[in-house]
Amino acid sequence: MTERDFRAMNLSEVQVSVELVTPDVTLNLGPQHPSTHGVLRLIAKVDGEVINEIDPVIGYMHRGYEKLAEVRTYPQITALVNRIDWVSGFANEVPFMVATERLVGVEAPERAQYIRLILAEMARISSHLMFLSSYPLELGAATPLMYALRERERVLDLIEGVTGGRFHPNFNRVGGVKPAAGAGSDQKKVVQDLPEGFLAETREAMRTVLAVCDDMDELVVGNEIFLERTKGIGIIPAERALEYGVSGPNLRASGVRFDIRKTDDYLPYSKFEFEVPIGAVGDCFDRYMVRLEEIRQAARIVIQAVDTLPSGPLQAKVPRVIKVPRGEIYVRAENPKGEMGYHIVSEGGRGPYRLKIRSASFSNISILPWLLKGQLVPDIIAILGSLDFVLGDVDR
Amino acid sequence: MAMRMKAPGIGLAKGMWVTLVNLLKKPVTINYPKEKEIPVPRARGVIALDTDACTVCMLCARECPDWCIYIEGHKEMQPPAKPGGRPRSRATLDRFDIDYALCMYCGICVEVCPFDALFWSPSYEYSEGSIADMLHPKERLTDWLKTVPKPPALEKN
Numbered sequence: 200m201t202e203r204d205f206r207a208m209n210l211s212e213v214q215v216s217v218e219l220v221t222p223d224v225t226l227n228l229g230p231q232h233p234s235t236h237g238v239l240r241l242i243a244k245v246d247g248e249v250i251n252e253i254d255p256v257i258g259y260m261h262r263g264y265e266k267l268a269e270v271r272t273y274p275q276i277t278a279l280v281n282r283i284d285w286v287s288g289f290a291n292e293v294p295f296m297v298a299t300e301r302l303v304g305v306e307a308p309e310r311a312q313y314i315r316l317i318l319a320e321m322a323r324i325s326s327h328l329m330f331l332s333s334y335p336l337e338l339g340a341a342t343p344l345m346y347a348l349r350e351r352e353r354v355l356d357l358i359e360g361v362t363g364g365r366f367h368p369n370f371n372r373v374g375g376v377k378p379a380a381g382a383g384s385d386q387k388k389v390v391q392d393l394p395e396g397f398l399a400e401t402r403e404a405m406r407t408v409l410a411v412c413d414d415m416d417e418l419v420v421g422n423e424i425f426l427e428r429t430k431g432i433g434i435i436p437a438e439r440a441l442e443y444g445v446s447g448p449n450l451r452a453s454g455v456r457f458d459i460r461k462t463d464d465y466l467p468y469s470k471f472e473f474e475v476p477i478g479a480v481g482d483c484f485d486r487y488m489v490r491l492e493e494i495r496q497a498a499r500i501v502i503q504a505v506d507t508l509p510s511g512p513l514q515a516k517v518p519r520v521i522k523v524p525r526g527e528i529y530v531r532a533e534n535p536k537g538e539m540g541y542h543i544v545s546e547g548g549r550g551p552y553r554l555k556i557r558s559a560s561f562s563n564i565s566i567l568p569w570l571l572k573g574q575l576v577p578d579i580i581a582i583l584g585s586l587d588f589v590l591g592d593v594d595r
Numbered sequence: 596m597a598m599r600m601k602a603p604g605i606g607l608a609k610g611m612w613v614t615l616v617n618l619l620k621k622p623v624t625i626n627y628p629k630e631k632e633i634p635v636p637r638a639r640g641v642i643a644l645d646t647d648a649c650t651v652c653m654l655c656a657r658e659c660p661d662w663c664i665y666i667e668g669h670k671e672m673q674p675p676a677k678p679g680g681r682p683r684s685r686a687t688l689d690r691f692d693i694d695y696a697l698c699m700y701c702g703i704c705v706e707v708c709p710f711d712a713l714f715w716s717p718s719y720e721y722s723e724g725s726i727a728d729m730l731h732p733k734e735r736l737t738d739w740l741k742t743v744p745k746p747p748a749l750e751k752n
Contacts, residue, residue, distance in 0.1 A: 271660055272658075274658070274703060275658070275660035275701075275703065276660075277701075278660050278699060278701030278703065279660065282699075342610075342614055345617075346613075346617060349623050352623070356635070359634075359635055359637070359638060360635045360637065360747075361637070362637070363635075363637040363638055363639045363702065363715065364638075364639055364700065367699070367700065367701070369701045369702060369703075377706075391637075392749045392750060393749065393750040394635075394636075394637070394747040394748065394749065394750065395747060395748040395749060395750055395751075396750070397750055398750060414613050417609045417610060417612070417613050418609075418610040418613045418614075419610075421605070421606035421609050421610065422606045422607060422610055423604070423606050423607065424607075425606075426606075
């Protein structure tokens with residue numbers, strides 16, 4: 200080694216050993232950002248492309264439903280609770296009504312329970328179709344949105360045909376479903392039962408929903424770009440998911456076979472055959488596949504329920520003014536987003552003393568600071584979208 | 596669940612095939628202002644009022660979850676129905692306003708009305724430039740009565 204070489208080597212060492220101190224850049228995502236599903240604000244501290252710390256700020260959608268419920272009667276609260284997660288309005292009403300019924304001590308007739316079940320599963324289908332189509336949109340594929348929303352429209356039309364509302368059905372009543380009154384000149388004497396042709400149209404709609412699931416299989420799941428963006432990204436291990444209280448499809452994607460439809464008896468799910476799909480790893484791709492499979496299972500439940508729909512009254516005998524005795528109860532249900540529960544504290548009277556709403560999305564996104572740490576900036580949206588939350592459900 | 600691709604681009608080609616199949620189908624959308632969608636009979640579009648049936652009992656205004664119905668009335672003495680009878684007092688409706696800017700379309704008022712004075716109509720074209728115009732007075736609510744459809748037939752089962 201000549202002296203010149205030696206000096207050059209030393210020089211280069213000197214240059215390398217100079218430490219580059221780069222400050223973390225704070226990146227603000229939202230609250231008005233087209234890809235954050237509403238008014239979620241994420242404050243990310245990024246080092247280049249790597250996220251060192253992320254801080255979700257919620258509360259921009261806070262409407263205070265727990266407080267509003269304290270000054271309203273039980274029938275009035277029904278109109279409020281279907282606005283919590285507006286993508287699956289009907290599914291929100293069911294646990295609240297079941298909780299109220301258990302406090303009052305009435306049980307909905309079988310037909311009413313079946314109608315609740317059919318419409319709740321349809322709400323699940325419409326919610327999951329929204330996810331299946333909007334998630335590829337966030338990753339850059341615009342076409343699947345159109346195909347899935349076309350079938351979602353059919354499902355929403357069916358819900359509207361029965362309840363009168365597409366997103367806010369307000370169809371559950373204490374002791375059953377809406378028995379009379381509604382739209383029409385001599386409607387008062389006519390019950391608000393299923394309209395003619397509903398059963399046949401539901402079967403047809405379920406057939407097209409299953410067809411669009413197959414379309415999604417080919418359009419999205421087989422796509423190399425989609426696989427690259429989702430496989431191995433945002434892995435949630437099962438024990439971590441349980442620690443954070445993640446529920447619903449997000450938990451099942453991590454490999455935990457837990458479904459409140461199987462464990463609780465808020466609706467007669469035990470009479471129907473269906474599988475609970477679980478994922479293997481818990482990455483974004485598994486979360487997508489679990490929801491895709493859940494649509495197929497939900498369609499299976501709906502078809503079985505439509506075939507075995509019993510006849511009978513729509514509402515049990517309840518007084519005109521619902522008075523709930525003193526007591527408290529917690530009833531949870533498997534909503535499209537996860538576990539949704541209502542804790543009602545009643546001091547007697549027409550309205551609750553306190554209503555605590557346990558919404559799925561809130562617990563699901565509480566894992567974000569842990570999950571997004573160390574991930575790359577382009578993966579934020581891929582991970583965020585795969586958790587499938589609704590800001591109304593987060594803030595309430 | 597793992598999907599191994601035999602050759603790169605097959606997934607893309609399959610997706611393109613789905614797109615091509617859908618391209619040849621008829622569109623499901625309609626050209627809104629020119630063509631109009633007919634809502635289902637039960638659709639909750641706007642509330643119609645039958646002033647003759649209303650007895651100013653205020654049940655709807657009380658049960659409304661956001662209290663968007665404003666009612667005022669007074670008692671009027673009616674002449675006796677038969678000669679020799681006594682005059683009766685009858686409640687008369689002075690004001691019946693629904694503020695559609697506040698209404699959340701839950702339908703509780705229609706449901707609690709004991710005298711069938713309120714009906715749902717599926718009409719939906721009543722947006723206004725000014726929020727104050729969303730307050731429909733009793734005359735306007737009565738006009739909606741013409742648009743109330745027949746209730747749908749029920750499922751046989």
